[in-house]
Amino acid sequence: MSILHAPVRILGFGSPLMGNDGVGLKVIEVLQKTELASLEDLDIEDAGVCGLDLLNLLDGARKVIIVDAILADSPAGSVHRIEGRDLLNGTEFHPLLSVHDLTITDVLKIGEQVQTLPEIVVIGIEIGVVVTEATREISPEVLEGVDESIRLIREEISSIL
Template structure:
């Protein structure tokens, strides 16, 4: 059983040491400073670059909102809402990225084979290029997507609780 207890979870992914890749964590940081933090039935979690541990984080949840950096050939800082089932279909659209070997999409595909997955929604912020050098700075263009992502997450939460 997961150590998390809420039926709705918001999980932010990324590395704070890889610049724009950390934008999912920035969204979590903003959410944790709002009235949503501590709301019964909701967990807001910095999931870092957890890899297969994602399966533990989604266990026992009714709905999971994943926030992550994406590469979707769209303007830098643009925000996308992606249904988890669309990622799992094996469609051509696989924008979730990772500085490690497994992407969120890879882990969800594994999870689909070994456990029952909750409803999953991905809020992705376009970062433009893969981050290859260590930095703690997120570009201003990518940061422009944070407020829009927070608003999309608020809408997801209000329609789910």
């Protein structure tokens, strides 16, 4: 059973200790300070680097918006809207590996075998390169993607809430 209860969920992924990889968490931090945080049918949560635990966060949802750092060979800070079904069908976007070495795509492929998945949309923010040293700093270029991500998230939820 999910620890979340709202039918629509926004989940931010990343590590706050790995610089640009934490940009999904930054988006969640900003969203939690908006009027969206008080909506009854919406959960906004920091999912960290939860790996297979993501399946619990999907359980019982109608729609899940995942915000994560990605490597898509585009300029740092670029924002991509990716349908979950496209990830499952082999779209070439590559979300960063979690500390458990599973991508969101890997977890979704496992999930479709063991449960009914909700509608999933990934808002991916290009980080350019993998961070290899611990830092809390997110580069200015990557931070530029935060506002665009929030705009896309608002579009996603405006049609259903």
